[in-house]
Amino acid sequence: MHEGDSCWAFGVSGSIAVVGATGLVGREALSILAERGVPAGCVHAIASERRAGEGVTYGGESLTIESLGEVSFEGVGVAIFCATCEVARAHAPRAIEAGAFVVDNSSAFRLKPGVPLVVPEINADALKARPRLAANPNCSTIILLASLEPLRRCFGIAGIDLATYQAISGAGLAALEELNAQTRSLAAGEPITPAYFGEPCAGNVFSHDSEVEILTGVNGEERKIIEETRKIWCDRSLRISPTCVRVPVERAHTQAITVELGRTAGEAEVRACLARAPGLCVVDDRRGNGFPTPAKATGRDEILVGRIRPDPGTPVDDSGRAKRWCLLVSADQLRKGAALNAIQIAEILMNPARERALCVGEAS
Amino acid sequence: MHEGDSCWAFGVSGSIAVVGATGLVGREALSILAERGVPAGCVHAIASERRAGEGVTYGGESLTIESLGEVSFEGVGVAIFCATCEVARAHAPRAIEAGAFVVDNSSAFRLKPGVPLVVPEINADALKARPRLAANPNCSTIILLASLEPLRRCFGIAGIDLATYQAISGAGLAALEELNAQTRSLAAGEPITPAYFGEPCAGNVFSHDSEVEILTGVNGEERKIIEETRKIWCDRSLRISPTCVRVPVERAHTQAITVELGRTAGEAEVRACLARAPGLCVVDDRRGNGFPTPAKATGRDEILVGRIRPDPGTPVDDSGRAKRWCLLVSADQLRKGAALNAIQIAEILMNPARERALCVGEAS
Numbered sequence: 001m002h003e004g005d006s007c008w009a010f011g012v013s014g015s016i017a018v019v020g021a022t023g024l025v026g027r028e029a030l031s032i033l034a035e036r037g038v039p040a041g042c043v044h045a046i047a048s049e050r051r052a053g054e055g056v057t058y059g060g061e062s063l064t065i066e067s068l069g070e071v072s073f074e075g076v077g078v079a080i081f082c083a084t085c086e087v088a089r090a091h092a093p094r095a096i097e098a099g100a101f102v103v104d105n106s107s108a109f110r111l112k113p114g115v116p117l118v119v120p121e122i123n124a125d126a127l128k129a130r131p132r133l134a135a136n137p138n139c140s141t142i143i144l145l146a147s148l149e150p151l152r153r154c155f156g157i158a159g160i161d162l163a164t165y166q167a168i169s170g171a172g173l174a175a176l177e178e179l180n181a182q183t184r185s186l187a188a189g190e191p192i193t194p195a196y197f198g199e200p201c202a203g204n205v206f207s208h209d210s211e212v213e214i215l216t217g218v219n220g221e222e223r224k225i226i227e228e229t230r231k232i233w234c235d236r237s238l239r240i241s242p243t244c245v246r247v248p249v250e251r252a253h254t255q256a257i258t259v260e261l262g263r264t265a266g267e268a269e270v271r272a273c274l275a276r277a278p279g280l281c282v283v284d285d286r287r288g289n290g291f292p293t294p295a296k297a298t299g300r301d302e303i304l305v306g307r308i309r310p311d312p313g314t315p316v317d318d319s320g321r322a323k324r325w326c327l328l329v330s331a332d333q334l335r336k337g338a339a340l341n342a343i344q345i346a347e348i349l350m351n352p353a354r355e356r357a358l359c360v361g362e363a364s
Numbered sequence: 365m366h367e368g369d370s371c372w373a374f375g376v377s378g379s380i381a382v383v384g385a386t387g388l389v390g391r392e393a394l395s396i397l398a399e400r401g402v403p404a405g406c407v408h409a410i411a412s413e414r415r416a417g418e419g420v421t422y423g424g425e426s427l428t429i430e431s432l433g434e435v436s437f438e439g440v441g442v443a444i445f446c447a448t449c450e451v452a453r454a455h456a457p458r459a460i461e462a463g464a465f466v467v468d469n470s471s472a473f474r475l476k477p478g479v480p481l482v483v484p485e486i487n488a489d490a491l492k493a494r495p496r497l498a499a500n501p502n503c504s505t506i507i508l509l510a511s512l513e514p515l516r517r518c519f520g521i522a523g524i525d526l527a528t529y530q531a532i533s534g535a536g537l538a539a540l541e542e543l544n545a546q547t548r549s550l551a552a553g554e555p556i557t558p559a560y561f562g563e564p565c566a567g568n569v570f571s572h573d574s575e576v577e578i579l580t581g582v583n584g585e586e587r588k589i590i591e592e593t594r595k596i597w598c599d600r601s602l603r604i605s606p607t608c609v610r611v612p613v614e615r616a617h618t619q620a621i622t623v624e625l626g627r628t629a630g631e632a633e634v635r636a637c638l639a640r641a642p643g644l645c646v647v648d649d650r651r652g653n654g655f656p657t658p659a660k661a662t663g664r665d666e667i668l669v670g671r672i673r674p675d676p677g678t679p680v681d682d683s684g685r686a687k688r689w690c691l692l693v694s695a696d697q698l699r700k701g702a703a704l705n706a707i708q709i710a711e712i713l714m715n716p717a718r719e720r721a722l723c724v725g726e727a728s
Binding site: 159161163165180183184186187188198199200203204209211212213214217222238241245247248249250254256258286287288291306307309312313326 | 529548568573577578586590605606607622677692
């Protein structure tokens with residue numbers, strides 16, 4: 001590997017390995033690294049043995065896929081794992097032993113004590129000690145918490161009600177191919193036979209496909225949101241009530257959020273607080289009925305936030321201040337919800353002098 | 365018209381007029397009347413002048429469309445209006461004057477004092493005085509309240525958080541055609557140009573297309589749910605927090621509901637209460653991840669209710685009792701959300717001896 005190369009825009013030794021480079025998140029990570037100007041020679045695209053030798057797009061160039069089983073991770077500065085829990089458990093320790101920092105996108109280490117679970121806009125300080133392993137939260141958790149963090153800092157947060165409208169690509173490439181095939185069947189008036197999901201995914205919505213806890217009725221996605229939020233915000237008492245649903249959208253998750261603040265706030269304050277937050281973009285045109293949608297959020301780094309309004313079911317005082325607020329949020333779950341957040345973590349790990357991750361529109 | 369015919373299964377004089385017979389709700393009303401065995405000779409299919417003389421399907425037969433402007437409503441026992449507010453305001457008074465009962469699906473009279481706004485499972489008693497005009501609530505209101513009514517009767521209800529996943533057909537035939545055209549474009553990889561809606565409707569989700577109140581940020585659909593609920597349940601203090609969103613689904617609305625009960629309840633009680641309620645069907649297979657979906661609800665009269673679970677953010681006492689409960693609900697908004705509910709109202713109006721509307725699976 002390319003020992004000693006200066007691969008990052010802000011100057012760091014070691015190359016960058018993307019493990020799971022053929023998956024949706026891995027491909028997105030490569031695309032973000034290329035956009036950020038990391039030279040192709042500094043990047044290793046790594047996947048399973050059966051894909052080794054194939055080419056994968058990197059900006060205008062192509063990288064040859066290396067087999068995970070044969071990669072030594074020597075000379076790798078940071079390895080971004082975009083693969084399953086099993087792959088992470090089997091190979092992340094090897095990468096660390098070889099001297100790399102590891103940022104893992106799977107849920108394998110997220111709740112492990114001592115492993116920082118990071119959304120840079122929230123808890124970049126958890127990376128100050130330069131841990132060899134950092135975990136990237138679940139996509140829905142990242143989008144929810146990055147949207148609410150500015151409100152938490154200004155007003156505190158006592159509770160969250162959440163309903164998600166989650167894109168099919170969140171379940172991976174095979175799921176996305178099923179959506180596309182079913183969309184073609186739907187357009188042709190042909191019957192749909194579910195395969196990847198237990199339910200039709202085109203022309204339908206369905207409760208999230210993660211396993212449901214028999215005792216509580218909570219599904220895996222909802223449990224991740226609950227537990228990861230408590231860890232990231234260090235708040236065991238926070239009330240979170242999520243319902244996770246898949247919708248026939250290729251890419252970008254949408255969330256209907258009702259948040260109970262720690263104190264009352266006026267609309268101007270709430271809007272100003274969201275508008276100045278890094279990584280958020282307020283899209284809120286009441287007159288034109290223009291609000292965040294997955295179509296608008298796809299391919300963007302920012303989280304789109306809109307329909308900012310006091311909960312109509314909550315008391316509003318004489319000066320228009322309320323404790324409960326509603327938002328509608330859309331964000332590209334493959335970018336800020338996964339690959340981008342992981343790369344932001346990697347950037348901070350590799351350059352601890354940076355106080356926080358680069359945000360959209362900021363020069364490095 | 366067919367004066368004196370016995371048109372209803374349970375014996376009532378006068379024919380039945382369906383105004384707006386070429387629209388999605390009107391067609392569904394005709395289909396339900398045919399299913400219930402009302403002879404074609406007893407039904408008038410009425411639409412605008414430009415459609416007059418065309419044929420419309422009625423069971424295995426065909427009805428000739430009559431022009432609304434030329435219909436006298438003489439001999440009509442009940443007129444079911446499935447048209448716009450303007451049509452209802454202009455023609456419902458004529459029908460009443462001619463001696464008909466009117467059930468109106470538009471929002472023209474819903475909040476008018478003295479006009480009963482009826483979901484038969486909830487407030488059929490509002491029809492006891494045999495008002496000449498009754499209003500059918502908004503589809504989302506009907507689905508929400510019919511789902512929650514059993515819980516309200518058993519435990520009381522203090523508050524509701526709601527996120528909707530609303531089918532495109534709720535916006536009418538032109539909207540549905542736009543969805544179908546855009547689905548074909550999506551399948552062919554062609555660009556989508558929104559026309560009916562301001563946003564793409566295939567492969568996207570978007571905040572409900574009704575007008576947004578500039579001052580409050582609440583949209584028209586959400587306002588209907590709030591105000592109609594307060595009228596139907598006679599409860600001005602109820603806290604309702606709705607977010608209404610359209611999803612690329614042809615037919616049947618889905619709702620993620622969190623309900624705060626008036627007192628704590630255990631899971632067995634909550635389930636039993638929902639399972640025995642007329643018009644509801646519990647679909648709740650945690651092991652198989654099988655829950656209500658619009659695909660399952662389409663064409664059915666029952667509201668499908670599932671993912672019944674205590675809100676994971678709420679305290680659960682030692683005996684497993686909680687005050688806040690989550691549900692996922694799907695129902696065919698053209699049937700129970702519109703045409704079926706209107707016909708149930710008509711049945712009670714025409715046969716006041718009946719205590720409540722016929723429910724699915726019950727013999728007349």
